[in-house]
Amino acid sequence: MLVTGASRGIGAATARMAAARGWDVVVNYANNSGAADAVVAECEAAGARATAVQADVGDEAQVLALFAAVAEFGPLACLVNNAGILHPQSPLAEFSVERLAEVTRVNVIGATLCVREAVRAMSTERGGSGGTIVNVSSAAAYLGSPNEYIDYAATKGALDTLTVGLAKEVARQGIRVNAVRPGLIETDIHASGGMPDRVERLAHLIPMGRGGRPDEVAETILFLASDASSYVTGALLDVSGGR
Ligand code: NAP
Numbered sequence: 001m002l003v004t005g006a007s008r009g010i011g012a013a014t015a016r017m018a019a020a021r022g023w024d025v026v027v028n029y030a031n032n033s034g035a036a037d038a039v040v041a042e043c044e045a046a047g048a049r050a051t052a053v054q055a056d057v058g059d060e061a062q063v064l065a066l067f068a069a070v071a072e073f074g075p076l077a078c079l080v081n082n083a084g085i086l087h088p089q090s091p092l093a094e095f096s097v098e099r100l101a102e103v104t105r106v107n108v109i110g111a112t113l114c115v116r117e118a119v120r121a122m123s124t125e126r127g128g129s130g131g132t133i134v135n136v137s138s139a140a141a142y143l144g145s146p147n148e149y150i151d152y153a154a155t156k157g158a159l160d161t162l163t164v165g166l167a168k169e170v171a172r173q174g175i176r177v178n179a180v181r182p183g184l185i186e187t188d189i190h191a192s193g194g195m196p197d198r199v200e201r202l203a204h205l206i207p208m209g210r211g212g213r214p215d216e217v218a219e220t221i222l223f224l225a226s227d228a229s230s231y232v233t234g235a236l237l238d239v240s241g242g243r
Pocket of ligand 1: 029031085189
């Protein structure tokens with residue numbers, strides 16, 4: 001299993017849980033090698049083979065190098081397309097073109113490059129053995145994130161559309177493609193958005209009355225990654241406490 005953005009947050013929780021369930025794991029990260037190495041150590045302690053590979057998913061050459069490293073590690077059976085970014089909260093009228101370019105580069109182009117390489121590796125029409133792809137979208141795709149990050153929400157809408165289209169395109173090539181749409185989950189991403197205590201502040205808006213934990217998202221990702229979901233493809237599964 002390749003998990004992009006696995007040094008922290010939802011990706012790290014997914015890598016750890018996958019390792020505990022018998023997957024060998026490639027832990028991709030952008031900058032934080034110390035955190036990635038710690039996740040690798042935890043995966044190995046769980047009995048899995050694991051390795052950390054640095055790559056910016058928004059850069060094609062780095063994505064190609066990442067998938068070459070994955071191929072050397074072992075045949076790719078699952079891509080968890082998790083790496084994603086957002087910028088500080090702002091009304092749309094204040095967005096700069098640099099901000100729009102960066103969030104699109106990582107969240108849309110990066111995610112698309114990763115699924116492209118995964119399809120090339122897994123497709124039974126290309127000599128692969130099939131596999132699963134789980135895209136990590138967001139509840140933002142249907143909420144729209146007004147006054148916070150409509151740009152980010154729109155990239156997640158794009159990821160949903162990619163999920164639906166690609167699922168149909170590769171359904172007869174042995175590949176299932178699904179997405180999870182997390183709601184408010186306790187990770188570092190809210191500090192990137194300028195509000196580290198965002199989950200606590202907005203918990204009253206969640207029908208279940210609390211934010212989610214990364215391992216609760218990981219559990220759903222691993223369901224979609226595994227044969228337990230063998231007849232599920234093109235699904236957008238909300239993990240949002242009812243929000
Ligand atoms: P996070 O705690 O901020 O962690 C982000 C991870 O992505 C880190 O491992 C980071 O690596 C990596 N990353 C960032 N840019 C990258 C790039 N260009 N190339 C490769 N890796 C990159 O985020 P998170 O909250 O776990 O979010 C993970 C995914 O869930 C994202 O797609 C996010 O949109 C989605 N999501 C999160 C929430 C939430 O409430 N937390 C809700 C809905 C959806 P470094 O450690 O090296 O920086």
